Amino acid sequence: MATTVHLSLPTSQLRPGDIVLEFGMRVRLPEQEPRTWKGFQGRTVYAxxxxxxxxxxxxxxGLVPRAFLCEDRWDGGRWVCELTGAWTVQGNDLAIYAVERAAE
Incomplete structure (x- = not known):
């Protein structure tokens, strides 16, 4: 059985497969690397x-509003909120996240 460790990490130290604990959600990060760009004061932002x-x-x-976990799409004359369960974890090195990671 795989064991996990609980860590507090800045956004730059998150890795694919990590589970970020936020607002009662367990958000699994995808296997691809994050989007990055230069933000305020030249700090790198990760998403x-x-x-x-x-x-x-x-x-x-009701931990977060349902609409926050949906993507709006046009459905032949009306907009519908399609539940996707996607959540963006975003920040620079000032943002610290609680993380579950498989023990190495």
Whole structure:
């Protein structure tokens, strides 16, 4: 059985496959590297589009608004909120996240 470690890490130290704990969600980071760009005062900003692993619990408990986990799409005359369970983890080195990571 794989063991996990719990860490507090700045955004730059997140890795593919990490689970970020945010607002009661368990967001698994994708296998691809994050988008990066230069932000305020030249700090590098990192953005990971992850997937909420405990989506049913998040929705049942109302941990975040349902609309935050949807993508709007046009459906033949009306807009609909299509539930995707995607969540973006974003920040620079000033942002610190609680992370579950497989032990090495």
């Amino acid at each position: 990971w589009k992850g997937q909420v692993e405990n989506l049913d619990e998040v929705l049942a408990e």
